[in-house]
Amino acid sequence: MMLLTSGTRGDVEPFAALARYATAQGHRVRLGVPENSGVDLSGLDTVSLDVDFHRLMRTHGLSPWTAVRHFRSEVGPGMRRMFSAAVRETLAFDPDLVLHHPLILTAPAVADALGVPRALAEFVPVATPTREFPAPGGPTVATDLGRFNRTTYAVPRSGARLFRRDVERACRQLPGGRAPAPASASRATLMGISPQLLPRPADWPARVHLTGSWHDGAGVPAPDPAVTEFVRGGPCLVATFGSMSAGDPSALGRTLVDSARAHGLRTLVITGWGGLALPEGSRGDDVLVVPAAPLDAVLPDAALAVHHGGAGTVHTVARAGVPSVVVPFLVDQPFWGRQLHRLGVAAPPIPRRLLTAETLVPAVGDALARRERAQRVGRAVREEQGLRTALDVLGTL
Template identity: 50%
Template structure:
């Protein structure tokens, strides 16, 4: 089994959890990943793509404009490595099935060359058309029947990297014009977060999140002591880096203090930069922390709205306050608010202490809906269900 992914931590962690589950059930697995994702890969056979998405984010942030400016010098070489190196690894490994993130644009070519099933993993709903909602990362307003048109955006990626895909096609000796569609699509998303549309084909499987089945590790003593000190808000923007992280930290800290509680601030890859004059016993500043330990006891979770954090918070029974930056994050902000699972999202550029204070005050009114979703999510076996689908295809 070849499992391949590309991106930052949120793109790697579910795939690592799937690989670990497959190994535990006796399957031979090679996991293809970028370097330095921050994900625990112990016990897994790993092949490197030779690229570092976290470094790219740290160097240029997450703005679309920054990506456009560095397209030729940074983005295109990085995606060439993703597309071509995965094909090289697959030719050497000769798997029975390839399970791939949408960024692995060579996955259909690999499947065609080796005559094996290709399983697409849609980490967010952006490629399988539906009239129920627009593609994540496009618009947030429901366009009705026109929602299906927004899914054409996914095809633009293949067009942008046509020469790299052609290079991979030559490498594996197939024509990219003759490759078949995936035999199955897996979405590691809970139906409690996203109801399955009636117009999706039966080959699409909404499994629930892919979680790490291992026992949680030991909590840092400093974090453990803070957790015992009373109510707190968790604040973290993951791999997001953009705008002024110091001013953002000032707004967040002021809002939390106005709300009358403490906060754990996870600085991540640069979403927050807490100046010394803000520090106090009511704040704990860390680079990152274990969501499984911290979120269940938080009174609210302020975050960017990546699907991993959305599901971790909801499964923990903690109301999210979303501050979307880019891509699919506004989609999740709109979906959660529409379902009564979160206050209205606050766009990154519109974040102020006043708006965040109001959202934190509103969070309690959404607790009932989140508690109901959490009960559903804690019954899900997403990783096991996904693996069952994959095994049935081999």
């Protein structure tokens, strides 16, 4: 089977886990991935899709005109390379099945050209409409429109039209020099999402499978000994905004440390792509700043997490059984922030532009009071067999 994923770490990690699990079950698997994802891919048969999403996502803080130029100079060419690489590498592998991320827009055409079934993988439910909530990341994400919620899914789907010509160009590599038309529907959609975090909507069709999260723990590195010693040295707040960066990183770092100290907590600051930093005046023995750390390894010893609410981070925090404060930046993150609060495992989300000590100090207190509920949810998430369920579904296609 050919697995094709796009995006950043939160999109690549679950695909890598499924590739590792399917290979261990005796399947012939190749994984197409973006460059520079930061995910451990050792032992896997992988190929590059010729795109670096670190470069594509460098738009935070840019003016509208600069953002347009960035789209023309980075995003457009990067997506074109990815579409082409997906076709080229899939043809070279000649799989009996294609499983792909929604952004791999050439996957339907190449699967049809090979005459093999394909399935869609979602870690944020943006391609499968429902009346129960609006499309995560859409313009009405904060407004429940009732029976009109389904109409909001037209917005993310319409984004594919921006790349129609690029898809057609990539498909010139196919036998006959063009894509079969119209593309056949996917045989199944695999939602690599925990039902503990998102109960299955009643109006999803039967071909949509809520498998549970895709996680095996095999690719989780051991943290630096200094990090382990720090998080085990007393109640600790773990702060990370992952790939997000906006505003003043030092001011954000100061707000996090001051809010943790207000509750007698120590702070592990994971700077990620540069969204967090620590000014000199906030340093102390109760603060440790590192560029990266494996959340699966450090969070079980934490008192709570403050994070951006990306789908991958949300599941990692939930699996660890710790409460959180979500500070959403964009796209699906407000959706997950509200969802975790609704489930009772997080304080009400704080939009990044409203993040101050005055808003974060009470939110940390709120989150700490939810620890028992977070631990119960964590135990249930850890019992899920998402990889086995996903592979079982693929075996029926």
